[in-house]
Amino acid sequence: MSDERPAWARRLSSEREARQWSQAEVVAALRAHAPKPLPEGSSMVRQWKRWESGEVMPSDFYKPIIAATFGTVTHAIFPVAGQRDGNAEIVAVSGMETLDIISRLQASDVDNATLDALRITTDRLCSEYPYLPGAQLLRFSVRGDVMAGPG
Known part of the structure; x- marks a missing residue:
């Protein structure tokens, strides 16, 4: 069965699902990351269900809150039109989606600190790479550094 969402x-x-949260639990997590109070009651759970079903896309207010709740950047979940689809590229090369890869890492003997460091490093690479000077990028490719400071 294909997923048309x-x-x-x-x-x-x-x-x-990767966090084993119910829809009510993800809404509670959203509230914890929101810069101002979100609507109370079941209206946010209904809204989450509409987002998750693909019926309606979250507004620009909610997108960064959702990203923060999942520990990533907004464009990782809601790419800007015309940008490369990194997840499709990963699937084409590996046959696995990003969450499949993370699940495999979590099933190994890699501890949570390692996974957190990997997530932070990946987010930094994704967020900072476009703004780094060319010389620093060249140094990364030659030495294999990951987001090292000047030097």
Whole structure:
């Protein structure tokens, strides 16, 4: 059975399921990351269900809150039109989606600190790479450094 939902909607449900959260629990987590109080009661759970089903895309207000809740950047879940689809590239090369790769890492003897460091490093690479000077990028490729400071 194919999943016809948009990629961002599939990602929302995959991220939630990877954490073994119910929809009410993900809404509670959203509230913890929100810069101002979110609507109370079951309206946010209904809204989450609409997002996860792909019926409606979250507004620009909610996108960064959702990303922060899942410990990533907004564009990792909601790519800007015209940008490369990194997840499709990963699937084409490896046959696995990002969450499959993370699940495999979690099933190994890699501890949570290692996974957190990997997540932080990946987010930094994704966020800072476009803004690094060319000389620093060249140094990364030659030495294999990952986000090293000047030197």
